[in-house]
Amino acid sequence: xxxxxQTPKYLVTQMGNDxxxxxxxxxxxxxMYWYKQDSKKFLKIMFSYNNKELxxxxxxxxxxxxxxxxxxxxxxxxxxxxxxxxxxxxxASSPRGxxxxxxxxxxxxxTRLTVL
Amino acid sequence: xxxxxxxxxxxxxxxxxxxxxNCSFTDSAIYNLQWFRQDPGKGLTSLLxxxxxxxxxxxxxxxxxxxxxxxxxxxxxxxxxxxDSATYLCAVRRASGTYKYIFGTGTRLKVLA
Numbered sequence: 001x002x003x004x005x006q007t008p009k010y011l012v013t014q015m016g017n018d019x020x021x022x023x024x025x026x027x028x029x030x031x032m033y034w035y036k037q038d039s040k041k042f043l044k045i046m047f048s049y050n051n052k053e054l055x056x057x058x059x060x061x062x063x064x065x066x067x068x069x070x071x072x073x074x075x076x077x078x079x080x081x082x083x084x085x086x087x088x089x090x091x092a093s094s095p096r097g098x099x100x101x102x103x104x105x106x107x108x109x110x111t112r113l114t115v116l
Numbered sequence: 117x118x119x120x121x122x123x124x125x126x127x128x129x130x131x132x133x134x135x136x137x138n139c140s141f142t143d144s145a146i147y148n149l150q151w152f153r154q155d156p157g158k159g160l161t162s163l164l165x166x167x168x169x170x171x172x173x174x175x176x177x178x179x180x181x182x183x184x185x186x187x188x189x190x191x192x193x194x195x196x197x198x199x200d201s202a203t204y205l206c207a208v209r210r211a212s213g214t215y216k217y218i219f220g221t222g223t224r225l226k227v228l229a
Contacts, residue, residue: 004159041203043160043219056216090159104150105217107159 003027004108006091012114013081020077021111023091031055032074033092033105034066043090049074078113086115118143120208120220128226129196137191137223139206144184147209150217151180151191154203163204164191168211196227 004025013019025032033056034046048056049068063079078085088110094103119142129135139149148167152160164173164180166189172181179192189206203224207217 041222043205043207045216048216058216092160104162104165105160106162107152109159110157 004091004093004106006089006108006111008111009109010112010114012116014116015081015083017081018077018079019081019113020075021089021091021113023074023076023108025072025091025093025106025108027093027095027106028072029093029095029106030071031094031096031103032068032071033094034074034076035090035092035107037088037090037110039087047074047076081113081115083115086113088112118146118208118210118218120206120218122204122206122220122223124223125221126224126226128228130228131196131198133196133227134192134194135196135225137193137204137206137225139189139191139220141187141189141208141218143210144187145211146184147211147215149180149182149189150207150209151178151189152205152207154205154222156202160205193225196225198227198229201226 007022031050033048037043046060047066051071052068065077068074090110091108092105094105121140123138150165151163154160166173166182177194182189203222205222207219209217
């Protein structure tokens, strides 16, 4: 049983294209996250949704737009892709999120995006 | 601004050794600290979560300690095995604002058979 799943696993595309990455969790969690891991393996949060409401929106170009149709899904759409967007994007979920300090995060396997 | 640093960046040890990974953070106002393991090409797996009021947590051969006042945490791995080879990341959860996790740069561990 996959807890947090992402599709696609690999994505290779040309500069200027628009692409989407999908994430689903079957854990019944309230909160979901998108993280970006760069080539130096540094992991940084981009967005977080709690029960379909955006609660964290880091300094991310507005070419990146998250969408949460329900609390089990959090998709990431990227417009006008640039070379610097190449990275591994991780989705994660946690039972409650926000100020619940006992929360553990569960990560998906990642989507490796390569922009040519 | 919270910064999280992990030293060393990479470590190779022979099988069976006990080892310590270090994590330091600049702002002691945290809710908790979490240690993760990342295997190549895979996502992160949570190993241990220490709340700000706790001093340590143990799971099997792993023991994590937290000294909030000095901004330090250590992950102790006893009797290391080749299967422990992975990148280990620590992350601190801010005690204010958006309560987001700030991740360290990771320690790449290789246990030699």
